[in-house]
Amino acid sequence: MTQYDSLMAHARQTEALAQVAGRLGWDQETVMPRGAAAQRAEEMAAMEQVLHARRCAPELGDWLAAIAPDNAVQAAQIRHIRRSYDRATKVPADLAAAIARVTSLAQGDWAAARAADDVAAFAPRLAEVVALKREEAAALAAGGDLYDALLNDFEPGATAAGLETMFDALRPRLVALRDKVLGVAHPADLKGSFPEEAQLAMAQELAEVFGYDLTRGRIDKAVHPFSSGSGADVRITTRTDPKDPFNCFYSTIHEVGHATYEQQVDPAYALTPIGAGASMGVHESQSRIYENQLARSPAFAKWLFARMKVKFGAFGIENADDFARALNRVGPGFVRTEADEIQYNLHVMLRFDLERALIAGDLAVGDLEEAWNARFFKDFGVEVPKPSLGVLQDVHWSVGLFGYFPTYTLGNVYAGCLFKRLQEDLPDLQADLAVGDTTAALQWLRTHLQVHGALRDGADTIAHATGEAPSEAPLLDYLEAKFGALYGL
Amino acid sequence: MTQYDSLMAHARQTEALAQVAGRLGWDQETVMPRGAAAQRAEEMAAMEQVLHARRCAPELGDWLAAIAPDNAVQAAQIRHIRRSYDRATKVPADLAAAIARVTSLAQGDWAAARAADDVAAFAPRLAEVVALKREEAAALAAGGDLYDALLNDFEPGATAAGLETMFDALRPRLVALRDKVLGVAHPADLKGSFPEEAQLAMAQELAEVFGYDLTRGRIDKAVHPFSSGSGADVRITTRTDPKDPFNCFYSTIHEVGHATYEQQVDPAYALTPIGAGASMGVHESQSRIYENQLARSPAFAKWLFARMKVKFGAFGIENADDFARALNRVGPGFVRTEADEIQYNLHVMLRFDLERALIAGDLAVGDLEEAWNARFFKDFGVEVPKPSLGVLQDVHWSVGLFGYFPTYTLGNVYAGCLFKRLQEDLPDLQADLAVGDTTAALQWLRTHLQVHGALRDGADTIAHATGEAPSEAPLLDYLEAKFGALYGL
Numbered sequence: 001m002t003q004y005d006s007l008m009a010h011a012r013q014t015e016a017l018a019q020v021a022g023r024l025g026w027d028q029e030t031v032m033p034r035g036a037a038a039q040r041a042e043e044m045a046a047m048e049q050v051l052h053a054r055r056c057a058p059e060l061g062d063w064l065a066a067i068a069p070d071n072a073v074q075a076a077q078i079r080h081i082r083r084s085y086d087r088a089t090k091v092p093a094d095l096a097a098a099i100a101r102v103t104s105l106a107q108g109d110w111a112a113a114r115a116a117d118d119v120a121a122f123a124p125r126l127a128e129v130v131a132l133k134r135e136e137a138a139a140l141a142a143g144g145d146l147y148d149a150l151l152n153d154f155e156p157g158a159t160a161a162g163l164e165t166m167f168d169a170l171r172p173r174l175v176a177l178r179d180k181v182l183g184v185a186h187p188a189d190l191k192g193s194f195p196e197e198a199q200l201a202m203a204q205e206l207a208e209v210f211g212y213d214l215t216r217g218r219i220d221k222a223v224h225p226f227s228s229g230s231g232a233d234v235r236i237t238t239r240t241d242p243k244d245p246f247n248c249f250y251s252t253i254h255e256v257g258h259a260t261y262e263q264q265v266d267p268a269y270a271l272t273p274i275g276a277g278a279s280m281g282v283h284e285s286q287s288r289i290y291e292n293q294l295a296r297s298p299a300f301a302k303w304l305f306a307r308m309k310v311k312f313g314a315f316g317i318e319n320a321d322d323f324a325r326a327l328n329r330v331g332p333g334f335v336r337t338e339a340d341e342i343q344y345n346l347h348v349m350l351r352f353d354l355e356r357a358l359i360a361g362d363l364a365v366g367d368l369e370e371a372w373n374a375r376f377f378k379d380f381g382v383e384v385p386k387p388s389l390g391v392l393q394d395v396h397w398s399v400g401l402f403g404y405f406p407t408y409t410l411g412n413v414y415a416g417c418l419f420k421r422l423q424e425d426l427p428d429l430q431a432d433l434a435v436g437d438t439t440a441a442l443q444w445l446r447t448h449l450q451v452h453g454a455l456r457d458g459a460d461t462i463a464h465a466t467g468e469a470p471s472e473a474p475l476l477d478y479l480e481a482k483f484g485a486l487y488g489l
Numbered sequence: 490m491t492q493y494d495s496l497m498a499h500a501r502q503t504e505a506l507a508q509v510a511g512r513l514g515w516d517q518e519t520v521m522p523r524g525a526a527a528q529r530a531e532e533m534a535a536m537e538q539v540l541h542a543r544r545c546a547p548e549l550g551d552w553l554a555a556i557a558p559d560n561a562v563q564a565a566q567i568r569h570i571r572r573s574y575d576r577a578t579k580v581p582a583d584l585a586a587a588i589a590r591v592t593s594l595a596q597g598d599w600a601a602a603r604a605a606d607d608v609a610a611f612a613p614r615l616a617e618v619v620a621l622k623r624e625e626a627a628a629l630a631a632g633g634d635l636y637d638a639l640l641n642d643f644e645p646g647a648t649a650a651g652l653e654t655m656f657d658a659l660r661p662r663l664v665a666l667r668d669k670v671l672g673v674a675h676p677a678d679l680k681g682s683f684p685e686e687a688q689l690a691m692a693q694e695l696a697e698v699f700g701y702d703l704t705r706g707r708i709d710k711a712v713h714p715f716s717s718g719s720g721a722d723v724r725i726t727t728r729t730d731p732k733d734p735f736n737c738f739y740s741t742i743h744e745v746g747h748a749t750y751e752q753q754v755d756p757a758y759a760l761t762p763i764g765a766g767a768s769m770g771v772h773e774s775q776s777r778i779y780e781n782q783l784a785r786s787p788a789f790a791k792w793l794f795a796r797m798k799v800k801f802g803a804f805g806i807e808n809a810d811d812f813a814r815a816l817n818r819v820g821p822g823f824v825r826t827e828a829d830e831i832q833y834n835l836h837v838m839l840r841f842d843l844e845r846a847l848i849a850g851d852l853a854v855g856d857l858e859e860a861w862n863a864r865f866f867k868d869f870g871v872e873v874p875k876p877s878l879g880v881l882q883d884v885h886w887s888v889g890l891f892g893y894f895p896t897y898t899l900g901n902v903y904a905g906c907l908f909k910r911l912q913e914d915l916p917d918l919q920a921d922l923a924v925g926d927t928t929a930a931l932q933w934l935r936t937h938l939q940v941h942g943a944l945r946d947g948a949d950t951i952a953h954a955t956g957e958a959p960s961e962a963p964l965l966d967y968l969e970a971k972f973g974a975l976y977g978l
Contacts, residue, residue, distance in 0.1 A: 016535035019528070020513060027512065031520070035704035036722035039508070042760060046505035050539055215524035233525035271531060 004074060007063040008272065011081055014054045015271040019229060021047040026228040026235055028107065030220045041104035048100035055088035073274070076455045080273030083156065090139050099132045103400045110398035111223055117386045119369045126397060127365040130358050133400050137359060147359045150403035154280035155410060156457050160356060163406045166413065166472055167349050173476045177483060178342045181330040184487045187322040192315035194245040202245070202311055203238055203252040210290050211442045212236070212256045213263050224395045225251040225337070227258035227287075231270045234259045245312070246327065247338060249304075250291050257290030258283055264446045265453035279458030280404060284411020285418060286445065292341050292412075293419040293478070294433060294441055298324040298486065303436035325486055332382050334389035342479055343380070345412060350375050351394070351405040359402055414462045416475025418449070421466040493563060496552040497761065500570055503543045504760040508718060510536040515717040515724050517596065519709045530593035537589035544577035562763070565944045569762030572645065579628050588621045592889040599887035600712055608858045608876045615886060616854040619847050622891050626848060636848045639892035643769035644899060645946050649845060652895045655902065655961055656838050662965045666972060667831045670819040673976045676811040681804030683734040691734070691800055692727055692741040699779050700931045701725070701745045702752050713884045714740040714826070716747035716776075720759045723748045734801070735816065736827060738793075739780050746779030747772055753935045754942035768947030769893060773900020774907060775934065781830050781901075782908040782967070783922065783930055787813040787975065792925035814975055821871050823878035831968055832869070834901060839864050840883070840894040848891055903951045905964025907938070910955040 001009070024047065028040055064082050069075040088096075106125045113122035133150065140149035147160050204219060217229075222237035229235055236255035241247040261277050269275035277283040294300060301324035308315065317323050330340045336347040354371060357363035363371055372391040373384045384390035396404055422444050423429055432440055448465040455461075462470045483489065490498070513536065517529055553571050558564040577585075595614045602611035622639065629638035636649050693708060706718075711726035718724055725744035730736040750766050758764035766772040783789060790813035797804065806812050819829045825836040843860060846852035852860055861880040862873045873879035885893055911933050912918055921929055937954040944950075951959045972978065 012531075013535045013538065016528075016532045017539065020509060020532050020536060023516065024509060024512070027516070031707060031709075033703070033705050033707050033722055033724075035702070039505075039721035039760070042501075043505045043509050046502045047509060049502065050506065213524070214522070216522050218520065218522050220520075232528035233522055235522075271528070 003063050003067050004069075007060070007067060007081065008077065010054070010057070010060065010063075011077065011273055012271050014051065015230075015273065015275070017047070017051055017054070019231075019233070019271070021051060022228055022230075023233070023235075026237075028104070029222045029224070029226070030237060034108075037105065037108045041101045044104045045097045045101040049093060049097045052088055052091070052093050052096045055084050060085050061089075073455065076274050077272060080454060084273070087140060087153070090142070091136055092139070095132065095135060095139065099129075099136060099400055102128050102132060103398065106398040106400075107395065110392065110395060114223075114388050114392040117388050117392070119387045119392060122392065122398075123365050123368075126368075129398065129400055130365055130402075133402050134359055134361065137402075147356050147403060150359065151406070152403075154401075154404050154407050156279060157459065158281070158406075158410070160406075163352065163410070167345075167352065167406075167409065170345055170409070170413075170472050170476065171349065173480070174342055174345055177480055178330060178346075180489050181342065181483050181487050184489070186329055186331065187325045188316060190244070190246075190315050190317065190326065192312055194242060194312055194315075196240045196242070198311055199240045199245050199248045200238070202307070203248050205307070206249055206253055206295075207236070207256045209436060209438055210253055210256045210295070211260045211264075211438065213260075216263055217259055219252070225255050227255045227262070230262045230276045231265070231267075234262045244338075245308075250295065251337065253295045254287045254291040257287030260290075260442070261286040261450050264450035266451050269453045269455075274454040276454055278452075278454045278456060278461040280407035281410035281414055281458045282449070282461050284408050285414030285462070286411075286450070288411050289415040289418055289422075289445070293415060293422075294438060296327050296341070297430070297433055297482075299430040299433035300436070301327055302434045307436070328483065328486055330483070332380060334376075334380075334382075334384060335393055337393075341412070342483065345409045346379050348405050348409040350379055352409075355397070355402050355405060358397075410458075413472050413475050414458075414470055416472070416478050417462050417466050417468075417470045418445070419478060420474040421448075492552050492556050493558075496549070496556060496570065497566065499543070499546070499549065499552075500566065500762055501760050503540065504719075504762065504764070506536070506540055506543070508720075508722070508760070510540060511717055511719075512722070512724075515726075517593070518711045518713070518715070519726060523597075526594065526597045530590045533593045534586045534590040538582060538586045541577055541580070541582050541585045544573050549574050550578075562944065565763050566761060569943060573762070576629065576642070579631070580625055581628065584621065584624060584628065588618075588625060588889055591617050591621060592887065595887040595889075596884065599881065599884060603712075603877050603881040606875045606877050606881070608881060611881065611887075612854050612857075615857075618887065618889055619854055619891075622889050623848055623850065626891075636845050636892060639848065640895070641892075643890075643893050643896050645768060646948065647770070647895075647899070649895075652841065652899070656834075656841070656895075656898065659834055659898070659902075659961050659965065660838065662969070663831055663834055666969055667819060667835075669978050670831065670972050670976050673978070675818055675820065676814045677805060679733065679735075679804050679806065679815065681801055683731060683801055683804075685729045685731070687800055688729045688734050688737045689727070691796070692737050694796070695738055695742055695784075696725070696745045698925055698927055699742055699745045699784070700749045700753075700927065702749075705752055706748055708741070714744050716744045716751070719751045719765045720754070720756075723751045733827075734797075739784065740826065742784045743776045743780040746776030749779075749931070750775040750939050753939035755940050758942045758944075763943040765943055767941075767943045767945060767950040769896035770899035770903055770947045771938070771950050773897050774903030774951070775900075775939070777900050778904040778907055778911075778934070782904060782911075783927060785816050785830070786919070786922055786971075788919040788922035789925070790816055791923045796925070817972065817975055819972070821869060823865075823871075823873060824882055826882075830901070831972065834898045835868050837894050837898040839868055841898075844886070844891050844894060847886075899947075902961050902964050903947075903959055905961070905967050906951055906955050906957075906959045907934070908967060909963040910937075 024044060032040060060081065064085060067078060069078050106129050109122050109125045113119065134146060137146035137149045145160065151158055151160060207219060216232045217234045217236065220237050221239060225238050227234065227236045236259050238248055238252045261283060265275050302320045305320045305323040317326055328340060330342060333339055336344065339347050354363065369387060369391045376384050376390065422441060425444060426440050429441060449461060456464055459470055513533060521529060549570065553574060556567060558567050595618050598611050598614045602608065623635060626635035626638045634649065640647055640649060696708060705721045706723045706725065709726050710728060714727050716723065716725045725748045727737055727741045750772060754764050791809045794809045794812040806815055817829060819831060822828055825833065828836050843852065858876060858880045865873050865879065911930060914933060915929050918930060938950060945953055948959055
């Protein structure tokens with residue numbers, strides 16, 4: 001065995017164990033008995049300690065110092081392992097285990113508090129999470145910016161300052177477009193009956209239309225839809241709302257975007273550091289391009305309108321144009337995951353600013369709800385009626401995901417870049433989508449991006465796929481064109 | 490921290506990781522996507538290597554050499570840790586990982602071969618498993634008996650020679666009783682409709698009647714019913730047969746016996762070596778006493794007969810006496826898990842002899858089917874019609890469980906001992922069971938046995954609960970009395 005082979009054998013085992021730990025998370029949110037929460041926290045902490053010990057194993061340091069990569073794949077593997085090693089050696093094992101234990105408990109507490117609309121019941125636990133994550137950020141930042149240190153876990157190379165510049169460029173055109181669209185009439189709400197079983201059957205059909213391989217995955221229900229796992233076992237969850245089947249369908253398509261990305265990575269990279277998505281921003285670009293640029297297009301709306309009439313009978317919408325507008329309704333919603341493509345990014349910017357303040361120590365958890373509600377009124381012009389539609393709506397902070405939210409908007413920006421190029425390359429795209437044929441679009445995404453996994457970092461992955469460095473302009477151009485046409489602006 | 494505290498902190502983490510590995514097994518048999526088998530094998534092997542390394546960690550050897558226990562609990566914890574350490578230091582890590590990997594693959598191969606009734610498709614993989622287990626047995630036995638070394642994993646202190654003596658004492662009275670019962674008329678088969686959903690609802694009701702805490706457990710479907718996990722997360726599986734609801738109900742009660750045992754262990758022992766069942770034999774004594782002595786009693790049959798009429802309408806049985814006989818039908822079945830209380834032990838003896846021959850090297854996997862069928866004809870007087878009703882019916886060998894089968898009959902013997910004493914202590918037992926009231930019986934089992942977990946080894950656990958050393962006589966007396974009364978012998 002060469003030293004590189006030894007390094008990769010070690011990495012392969014670590015990735016296998018990381019898959020196991022990830023599946024514990026899936027289990028917790030889908031099938032775990034509720035009385036098992038405390039024991040599960042011990043189990044997660046034990047797994048985290050094992051993973052942490054492997055990620056900062058002394059032999060890794062020796063190998064990393066000694067090995068010179070022979071090619072781009074080896075260089076990429078080593079880059080990821082070095083990043084993980086550097087991170088692990090900076091964070092004490094006890095702190096990593098404490099974060100695993102507390103976030104495991106906090107997830108259950110968050111779900112209970114959200115169900116009871118009781119922020120105060122969750123605040124002490126969230127304060128624990130924030131304190132531990134600040135401690136972790138300080139260990140990682142080594143004197144630099146705390147928030148950037150956490151952001152780097154999800155989008156290596158990104159900085160809060162850079163994102164702020166991007167968000168500042170996005171905001172005025174998004175707000176102007178939102179205000180214009182809000183000024184014109186929208187179609188009526190859906191009426192009719194959408195039984196859960198029929199929704200789940202339609203969701204499964206949509207998952208297949210969008211390329212999800214169910215022999216290497218499965219669909220379950222959970223409070224918050226998510227995708228989990230890599231390679232041969234990539235599971236998604238969805239949820240249903242008896243009055244709003246789009247919630248189920250588009251959550252599903254979104255998670256299918258994440259999951260097929262993982263499923264389509266070159267099998268030669270399986271259970272290695274590059275055998276997964278390149279970054280959270282790139283991951284989100286896949287989920288968003290599936291969900292929005294493809295599945296919310298007026299063309300695909302034609303196909304879905306017909307399928308839904310067959311599945312659910314009449315539901316109060318008379319033609320495919322109104323159906324497309326119903327899929328792209330812009331209104332005063334409170335929930336990020338249900339937001340339209342325009343306002344979604346404003347929801348993200350709110351969270352980005354609040355979590356930066358939490359991590360900087362400028363905002364106390366005790367003041368978070370008030371800050372959320374004030375900011376929401378400022379950005380959206382309406383009062384948050386209850387915490388489950390406000391500060392308690394997302395699972396992220398409870399599980400310690402600070403620095404994750406901005407990657408959602410970064411993903412939208414990346415999706416804009418990819419879609420611009422994809423449309424140029426596939427002149428028949430709209431005609432294909434109108435008959436529910438996604439194959440050319442999915443094939444383009446596979447060969448240009450998905451198959452490469454994490455061979456390149458986020459921005460480089462997009463640049464490789466599109467031939468140019470990513471920027472926010474294509475997303476804004478796409479949104480203005482799409483909503484302009486839909487609403488006759 | 491004292492050295493004992495350090496030892497227990499280490500053991501606690503190991504137990505938490507063992508729970509995670511066990512849950513991977515649950516996942517594999519209930520919810521895993523079928524395309525994930527190869528990756529899962531890698532994951533299981535990685536977990537096995539982690540556990541193996543922890544179980545033979547050098548610091549364990551130092552602690553075990555240095556610590557003198559202060560009390561019986563400490564002595565029991567140390568006894569279990571020493572046993573695990575001795576085992577782990579004898580089996581090379583590569584061999585342990587190979588067994589984990591191959592048995593993970595073999596489980597899927599077995600399920601496919603069983604579905605296709607194709608022994609040849611499975612034989613090469615089973616031969617791999619047998620070869621690896623023989624290698625493991627040789628490492629463990631250090632010159633002693635190979636089979637005893639494997640048996641010791643499930644029933645510390647038991648020997649094949651001792652079991653053979655016990656089986657020899659059981660066999661003539663079992664065969665004589667079986668032949669007598671076969672000579673008299675049995676009630677007609679169940680008729681009627683037993684929809685899967687109603688069966689599963691009844692199974693859940695039975696699980697609750699027998700004390701299963703569903704806030705710390707769950708019931709799913711699987712090919713082979715099993716119980717998995719300890720403490721706060723103990724899951725069971727069941728299966729349904731549209732024509733035979735008893736299959737589902739009594740599989741469920743059986744697994745509930747295993748699962749409530751784990752749930753009822755003193756919480757102070759949670760995630761420690763004694764926080765689980767004492768041995769496989771004692772575990773089986775719980776599942777069998779729940780299933781047979783309690784749930785197949787003529788008294789409990791009265792309650793269940795009434796409940797089933799409410800749930801399923803008429804099903805061709807007119808009175809509770811016939812219903813009790815239907816629950817205790819003795820006939821020429823091929824499947825161990827569906828066998829009556831008398832012949833069950835003959836099914837076990839067949840497997841015991843065959844697996845001893847496999848491990849001794851006296852029987853080749855290529856000759857196993859023929860040996861099975863010949864022995865089955867000798868013991869049961871009928872030809873095995875297809876492998877899924879013969880050599881392929883059980884999952885055990887595919888997952889490397891050699892030495893496990895005899896603990897089923899040992900469990901029956903232990904259940905006989907426990908039931909003798911339980912009946913003496915609870916004069917109202919039959920009246921209670923006739924109205925579906927299990928509380929006094931379950932409470933007796935909890936306080937006399939279950940709460941103590943693995944504080945004592947198998948035979949000592951039974952002796953502590955009953956006040957006398959276990960023997961086969963109470964089981965034989967119970968069977969002769971019960972079947973004598975049921976069938977007027």
